[in-house]
Amino acid sequence: MRSRLIERDAETASLGRLLDRARGGHGELVVLEAAPGMGKSRLLWHVRDAALRDGWRSLDVRATPMSPTIEYGVLRDWFGPLAHRHRSGEHPFDGPGAALADLADGTARTLGDLAYGARWVLEDLCAERPLVLTIDDAQWLDEGSLQVLDLLAPALRQLSCVLAYTVRVGEEPTSPDSLARLREVSRVLHPGPLTVGGVALLLEHHRLDPAQADRIHTVTGGVPLFVGEVIAHGGEEVPDSLVGAITGRLRRLSVTAIDTASALAVLGEHGTTGAVAELAGLPPATVVQDLALLCTAQLAERSEGTHRLRHPLIGDAVLAALTATDASDLHARCADVLARRAAPRSVVAAHLCLTTPGDDPDTRERLTEEGRHALSSGEPAQARRFFDRALAEGPVTGGRGPAARERRRSARRPRRDRGRT
Incomplete structure (x- = not known):
């Protein structure tokens, strides 16, 4: 079931006025x-579909990271199929x-010939x-396009024509100066994340429980793609479809962005630049650059001297790509880094719980x-988690170890007294 556009009334109204x-x-x-x-692409296809329903003609291009290798790719995609359907020299592909x-x-052909030819055909x-x-994805267009x-922008304003394009924030454009000039003569729309109410509407549209809206919004930050994938997979927080999408995007930022993320x-909450560099095993200068790229790409944010990933789903997707x-x-290296940086012992222990058991007395203690x-x-379930992991760290001779004593003491304690100080 295809999701309808939610909380995009302002954008669709603006696009309608342009048409x-x-x-x-x-x-x-x-x-x-x-x-x-x-949801930029959804809005792009919305304006295209609205135009087609009203009898307009549509010429479409979707750029990819390989597009810069194809000179004048936009002209080839827009006009190539039309040119091949006409006999040589037939109007409008004459003159x-x-x-x-x-x-x-x-x-x-030269840039001037192609620009003039494109104007001729468009008219x-x-x-x-x-x-x-x-x-x-116009950020990936080649310089020639x-x-x-x-060059065509002034002429387009005199025609019954709308040029609508999308640009990803956080992706380095192939030709930033040329793209910036095009942006200067374009109306700019900034679709944002969904609200909790918007997530609830999507859940209802898919006949799912809208009571999940708060949880899904917290996990996804209201990013429509994340929300849609989570809903499509029945509420699963990290669908496999998103793991590759997020890690692929990180690889395009830099060769070390995945390690930093x-x-x-x-x-x-302990993501200082120094701690990130130490844990990732990267030079601080590299980490500073990666953190700036992550923030620009809206994958991370900075607050009071520390960085963190913007949405829990991003972190879960990054970690899901790792082997066990x-x-x-x-997590073992993180516990070591945080211990040396005097982080609360409870935080260090929480990371140790996520490591493979070994035989380290300090870890057990x-x-x-x-x-x-x-x-x-008063948290017996959490206590059991720590005690079980302590026991797994190695054998306790004769059941005399501290973890074993605490487990026996807990077992002997009357139920009404358990969890009390």
Whole structure:
């Protein structure tokens, strides 16, 4: 079941007004600019579908990280299929328009010839009926395509035409200066995250319990892509479909971004730059750069000198990509880093609980101590977790170890007194 657009009334109204103006010959350029997962592509296809239902023509492009290797990719995708459906020299691919037919056939033409040819063809197409041009992920366009769009922008405003494109925040554009010039002459829309109410509406749309809205919103931060995937998988917090998407995005930021994000994921509220660098085994300068990239990409945020991942689901997805052995090793190193940095013993013990048991007396003692504390604080389930993990750390001779004594004491304590100080 395809989810309907939720909490996008402002954006759809703005796009509708642009279509209305373009019908009267006042063309517009509009960019949907936001972090990945905010529903930019859904809005792009919404404006395209609305135009098609009203009898418009549509020419569409979706860029990829490989697009910069294809010169004038936008012109090839928009006009190549049309040129091949016309006989050689047939209007509108005659005169200046022949440059686009040549490009489609592999013949190189100059930027000026291609821009003039594109204008020639667009004017002809718009004379027949209004035209909507779409580009998804324009940050990956090649330099030549962006230069052509820059040259075409004034002409598009005089045609029954809308150019709508999306740009991912946090992705380094192939040609930042050219993309910035195009943005300057475009209307900019910033779709944001869903509210708890919006998540509840989506749950109802999928015939699921809206009472889950608070939990899902907390986990996902209201990012529509995350919300949709969680709902599609019956409330599962880290669908496999998101693990690859998030780790792939991190790899595009830098070669070390996954290591930095993994360190942030386990450090939690203790994500100082020094602690992240020590845990990730990276130079501080590299970590500073990674943290800046993560914040720009809206994957992490900084508060009072520490960094953390913006949404729990991001951290869960990063850790889900690790093997059990790697995850255990990461938590063991995290416990060591935090212990040296005088973090609360309870925090250190919580990480030790997530490691593979060995035979370390200090680990056993830390876990036992935290078990005692949890027991005296009225948290028997938590105490059992620490005691069980302490016992797993190695054999306790004759059942005389501290963890064993605490477990026996807990077992002998009358039920009404358990959990009291």
